[in-house]
Amino acid sequence: xxxxxxxxxxxxxxxxxxxxxxxxxxxxxxxxxxxxxxxxxxxxxxxxxxxxxxxxxxxxxxxxxxxxxxxxxxxxxxxxxxxxxxxxxxxxxxxxxxxxxxxxxxxxxxxxxxxxxxxxxxxxxxxxxxxxxxxxxxxxxxxxxxxxxxxxxxxxxxxxxxxxxxxxxxxxxxxxxxxxxxxxxxxxxxxxxxxxxxxxxxxxxxxxxxxxxxxxxxxxxxxxxxxxxxxxxxxxxxxxxxxxxxxxxxxxxxxxxxxxxxxxxxxxxxxxxxxxxxxxxxxxxxxxxxxxxxxxxxxxxxxxxxxxxxxxxxxxxxxxxxxxxxxx
Numbered sequence: 055x056x057x058x059x060x061x062x063x064x065x066x067x068x069x070x071x072x073x074x075x076x077x078x079x080x081x082x083x084x085x086x087x088x089x090x091x092x093x094x095x096x097x098x099x100x101x102x103x104x105x106x107x108x109x110x111x112x113x114x115x116x117x118x119x120x121x122x123x124x125x126x127x128x129x130x131x132x133x134x135x136x137x138x139x140x141x142x143x144x145x146x147x148x149x150x151x152x153x154x155x156x157x158x159x160x161x162x163x164x165x166x167x168x169x170x171x172x173x174x175x176x177x178x179x180x181x182x183x184x185x186x187x188x189x190x191x192x193x194x195x196x197x198x199x200x201x202x203x204x205x206x207x208x209x210x211x212x213x214x215x216x217x218x219x220x221x222x223x224x225x226x227x228x229x230x231x232x233x234x235x236x237x238x239x240x241x242x243x244x245x246x247x248x249x250x251x252x253x254x255x256x257x258x259x260x261x262x263x264x265x266x267x268x269x270x271x272x273x274x275x276x277x278x279x280x281x282x283x284x285x286x287x288x289x290x291x292x293x294x295x296x297x298x299x300x301x302x303x304x305x306x307x308x309x310x311x312x313x314x315x316x317x318x319x320x321x322x323x324x325x326x327x328x329x330x331x332x333x334x335x336x337x338x339x340x341x342x343x344x345x346x347x348x349x350x351x352x353x354x355x356x357x358x359x360x361x362x363x364x365x366x367x368x369x370x371x372x373x374x375x376x377x378x379x380x381x382x
Contacts, residue, residue: 068149068319075323079330079344091292091345099291100353103284107357110280114138114178117273121174124263127166134160136365136372143362146355149319153179163372177261185278186311193308197301200335282307288350294342295333302336310350325351 115135122129141156157171194201264270286303289295309332313325329350330343338346 064317065148068317071317072319072322072324075318075327079323079326083341083344087341088345091342094293095349096291099287100349103288103353104357104360106280106284106287107354108361110277110284111135111138111142111361113273113277113280117270117277118174118178120264120266120270120273121177122166122171123265125170125174127164127170129160129164129166133164136163136369139358139362139365140369142358143366146320146358146362149317159369163369163376181261181274183315185274186308186315189278189304189308189311193304197305197335200301278307281311284354285310285350288353289346291349292342292346295338295346298336298338302333305332305335306350320355321351 112131112135115138116131118134118138119129119131122134137156137159140159141152143152144155145152153172153175157166157168157175160166160171161168282303285306286300289298289303289306306329309328310321310325313328314321316324318324326344326347329347330340333343333346334340
């Protein structure tokens with residue numbers, strides 16, 4: 055199987071799985087009730103979340119600058135912010151396109167070598183994964199009683215939603231299919247695994263070269279605190295979820311992070327199903343859970359489309375201005 059065909063197959067599987075999950079999540083939704091809920095939303099909280107996302111984008115861009123500095127690149131945070139935003143925008147179009155796109159933007163606008171930029175992105179992703187794992191462990195401790203009670207009740211009543219089961223099975227099937235394609239050529243599998251391991255280790259080792267470790271840690275903390283606030287404040291936009299406490303906000307952050315990391319296009323379906331399922335822990339009914347998940351996910355999509363579109367226009371103007379200076 056050619057590399058291009060395999061890449062196309064992965065994209066089709068990701069998009070197809072997203073569509074399938076969305077269908078199962080929303081197939082029993084009463085749309086009249088859904089739109090009625092939409093009219094009762096206090097959108098001030100949603101707008102606040104969208105505005106707050108700017109801080110997250112800038113924090114991620116600033117942290118990326120810190121990773122690029124040991125490689126010989128001293129860039130303005132405004133330039134890397136443009137690249138980050140355009141990368142997020144690209145992710146809406148195709149899975150995992152954002153990482154390559156933002157490196158390409160830095161290459162065109164600021165002459166940053168793509169291999170160096172990609173290496174720094176690998177380091178960044180490693181930190182994100184490790185942070186998410188730590189947060190998951192903390193959540194298991196903080197919400198252990200509630201989680202145990204819910205699982206025990208779900209086991210007794212067999213009341214776990216069908217779409218949650220379908221989501222888990224679908225992701226598992228996707229993983230098995232991809233693994234089967236790799237196994238068809240064991241040498242290629244070994245080589246790819248070795249490359250991934252080398253990339254992971256290289257990313258970890260590159261973190262030792264950071265010249266501003268405290269600033270790096272601070273920007274990481276700011277990033278995740280803002281992610282938390284972006285999710286949590288939206289619960290106050292609905293009367294049915296306004297009672298949720300800080301622990302529920304923490305679980306929203308963790309569940310959303312896991313859902314968005316799965317191999318499904320932009321978290322469509324997985325995000326909605328997993329958030330709605332998690333909210334059952336807090337006695338939020340499925341319909342309300344799906345609606346809140348839709349509100350959360352849509353607010354993020356709107357933020358990316360809005361700010362990413364603006365960044366794309368600014369980046370184009372920068373390139374055009376640079377082209378004129380070169381010509382003159």
